[in-house]
Amino acid sequence: MATTSHAPDAPTAAAQPPGPATPRATRRRGEALTRAIYQATLNELARTSFEELSFDKIAPLAGTGKSALYRRWATPEELVIAALTDPSTGFGDPVAPDTGSLRGDLIALLGRFAGVLDEPRGRALRPLLTQRARHPEVFEEVRRLVILPNQRILLAVLQAAADRGEAAPQCVTPRVASVGPRLIMAEFLEKGTVGRADVQSIVDEVLMPLTAPRPDTGRSDAPADAGDGARAT
Amino acid sequence: MATTSHAPDAPTAAAQPPGPATPRATRRRGEALTRAIYQATLNELARTSFEELSFDKIAPLAGTGKSALYRRWATPEELVIAALTDPSTGFGDPVAPDTGSLRGDLIALLGRFAGVLDEPRGRALRPLLTQRARHPEVFEEVRRLVILPNQRILLAVLQAAADRGEAAPQCVTPRVASVGPRLIMAEFLEKGTVGRADVQSIVDEVLMPLTAPRPDTGRSDAPADAGDGARAT
């Protein structure tokens, strides 16, 4: 049994979140341990996939034993939801930007979103995005914590811009509000990261033209009926 | 596993393309068998995830033995790439629409894309989208077979529309061309399916306003330098 783990001299390794089994001087409990487990969970999720998660792998990564995990959660799914929901490791309520201009707000909001995606919690989202059908509860949590808040804020930003005359009133819709975040997400999936230049490009090449006040060209909206002309073959 | 694996009564009498081990009168070989394996692979991929794929599971789904698979491919990864590449089960070159109008072209192209996503081969894409980092070769194939062709055609559609005066010339860019497909993909991931109404909404609420000829408002493009105004906190 167990060479004692109470090495009295190891003050150096004070507190690194993702330590792969570093012998610790202090034994964590309660909240501190829980948060370390959340971190390890998100890191592992970011590295691999939801299906491969297991208490078996997470425990050593968090520098603890499986028992501590089984005492808290019944399944990896529960653990993931908890990790996502916890404000300190997962997602809290994002704040609305207020730079005074539509372009400033968009770049601030989308830039922050892109930044979050580069953190462990953001990279942990990636494997979850394709799990809608198999793990509705997990996906619903992603939706509730990430997708919907962004959409809500974006809609408010658009409304404010429309009120200032900076944006066309008819672009204040959920569909238009979804464009920015979705383009960021797509860029993230395709390239692995979203740089500042990408954010600017999305804002300047897509969102600004899309929301620009319309000098009433007769074509901008849906042509009433018009057969949809789909000629797929 | 005492229960015989060739249960003569498939549950719910599934049709034969994805038949879960229906006893066959005829023994397939060569191309026919290969294609059946591709189908089973894509079906299973659509149902679960890339990580969970294994010859062990695919073989019975294709109604054959593991030997037939190991004789053809060394790893599930190779098999997936082959299944995606095969024109009869995977993706060939998509055709460019030519309806005469920008809106018609967009709805035709994106509608067809949405349709493909509802097929097995399309649903099989979903788990692959998050595998860029772990399986670059598979993702590269997705890119080559699905993402890039769509982008290429869309760019051509935009160019043609610009030539006709239907679209602003400055919107003929890869970034703008990426918007449609990416919104379709995002809708697909978030809702599980993309209906005709979604396609129309994307075209009419986003793409048409975005590409509308610009009567030269002084603001549509990037403001030269202008600090990016990001005030993320």
Added chain:
DNA sequence: CACGATAGTGAACAGACTTGTCCCTTATTT
């Protein structure tokens, strides 16, 4: 300050499942 309650650590374990390979039988092709 010391004691007892609580909870973390680390390991072991049995059972289930997975993996790649091998081999024998049988259908199909030449």
Added chain:
DNA sequence: AAATAAGGGACAAGTCTGTTCACTATCGTG
């Protein structure tokens, strides 16, 4: 009929899962 390859089962080695246990650091209380 001979050659080829499919069908399908069996195998050993390895992996993963959830439990349980002995041990000990930490905390709260008296």
